[in-house]
Amino acid sequence: MLRTLRIPFSATKHLPSRCCSGFVSRTRYVNQLKEDDEACLAALQNGHVFLFHHLRPLLQPTKTGTLRPAALVTPDVQSFLERLGSNPSLLKESVLIGCSEQNQAQFCLDVGELDQAAVEEACTGNFMDLGKSLFLLTGEEAPLLTKGQALLRWHQTSRFCSATGQLTQRNQAGSQRVCPSNGIVYYPKMSPVVIVLVSDGKQCLLGRQSSFPRGMYSALAGFCDMGESLEEALCREVAEEVGLEVLSISYSSSQHWPFPHSSFMLGCHATVSPTHTQLQVDHAELEDARWFSVEEIRSALK
Numbered sequence: 179m180l181r182t183l184r185i186p187f188s189a190t191k192h193l194p195s196r197c198c199s200g201f202v203s204r205t206r207y208v209n210q211l212k213e214d215d216e217a218c219l220a221a222l223q224n225g226h227v228f229l230f231h232h233l234r235p236l237l238q239p240t241k242t243g244t245l246r247p248a249a250l251v252t253p254d255v256q257s258f259l260e261r262l263g264s265n266p267s268l269l270k271e272s273v274l275i276g277c278s279e280q281n282q283a284q285f286c287l288d289v290g291e292l293d294q295a296a297v298e299e300a301c302t303g304n305f306m307d308l309g310k311s312l313f314l315l316t317g318e319e320a321p322l323l324t325k326g327q328a329l330l331r332w333h334q335t336s337r338f339c340s341a342t343g344q345l346t347q348r349n350q351a352g353s354q355r356v357c358p359s360n361g362i363v364y365y366p367k368m369s370p371v372v373i374v375l376v377s378d379g380k381q382c383l384l385g386r387q388s389s390f391p392r393g394m395y396s397a398l399a400g401f402c403d404m405g406e407s408l409e410e411a412l413c414r415e416v417a418e419e420v421g422l423e424v425l426s427i428s429y430s431s432s433q434h435w436p437f438p439h440s441s442f443m444l445g446c447h448a449t450v451s452p453t454h455t456q457l458q459v460d461h462a463e464l465e466d467a468r469w470f471s472v473e474e475i476r477s478a479l480k
């Protein structure tokens with residue numbers, strides 16, 4: 179059986195935005211801050227901080243009535259943390275998430291130990307569920323919050339060494355944790371997931387899990403197993419979930435997906451033979467799977 183992986187040239191349209199030559203210097207600056215705790219602490223003093231409360235981001239209303247993630251300056255955060263009687267070292271628990279085009283380091287901090295209403299009043303904003311926030315934010319701002327939430331969640335749920343059970347120590351940027359007794363270094367974890375739009379040349383295949391909202395269908399998806407290539411995971415998932423054999427594969431684009439934990443979604447197209455389209459749906463995984471015509475997809479998207 180022929181199985182090919184083609185990377186289309188159009189994948190370049192998904193490259194991160196790099197408005198001017200500052201991209202390289204900003205990238206290297208962030209990398210330096212991950213390596214150098216003192217430099218990172220200094221950058222935090224002059225940086226921007228995005229607040230979360232139990233992993234829900236703080237959004238502020240704009241003059242035009244939309245919402246934006248609140249990028250607070252560190253002295254303001256420090257002063258209201260003191261006013262609200264927080265632990266003085268709380269600010270140091272910020273994690274580095276990037277660098278703005280104005281060369282300001284960007285951090286996230288979870289202030290879940292403080293009273294939510296008091297922080298909202300001090301910052302004239304509201305903490306919102308991340309899933310809902312993503313419908314309200316522009317494409318450029320949403321990834322900052324998903325990255326920040328994922329990193330904060332990783333620190334909250336990965337505090338101990340799995341070999342010794344000891345509390346691990348994070349670096350200032352929050353890009354790693356180290357066990358003090360055996361030196362094992364832990365890095366933030368993501369699970370690779372393949373998500374694939376299967377076509378027979380005329381129709382495309384969508385499925386739904388029983389947990390999806392009513393009427394929602396999506397491309398097939400599944401976690402990559404240990405030792406598998408992207409192509410192997412894709413062929414296995416399609417075989418497991420709908421009982422079809424894939425003929426060809428093309429990579430489309432990728433995306434970090436924070437729900438329910440950090441997945442690294444690898445989006446692909448795949449084809450099956452138009453003479454072998456009979457589905458055998460595994461109902462333990464999918465409530466339903468169906469072929470949809472282009473017209474049906476167009477009218478659903480409207």
Ligand SMILES: NC(=O)C1=CN([C@@H]2O[C@H](COP(=O)(O)OP(=O)(O)OC[C@H]3O[C@@H](n4cnc5c(N)ncnc54)[C@H](O)[C@@H]3O)[C@@H](O)[C@H]2O)C=CC1
Binds near residue numbers: 398463
């Ligand atoms: N169409 C879809 O199903 C979409 C899925 N996603 C994301 O893709 C992820 C994977 O899709 P599923 O169809 O649920 O995967 P799946 O088809 O691999 O089934 C999930 C099962 O795989 C097992 N599993 C294997 N490795 C795992 C890991 N690293 N983490 C958690 N479970 C693992 C568990 O038993 C779990 O119940 C979802 O969690 C979701 O976040 C996002 C958009 C659409």
Ligand SMILES: [Mg+2]
Binds near residue numbers: 398463
């Ligand atoms: Mg699945």
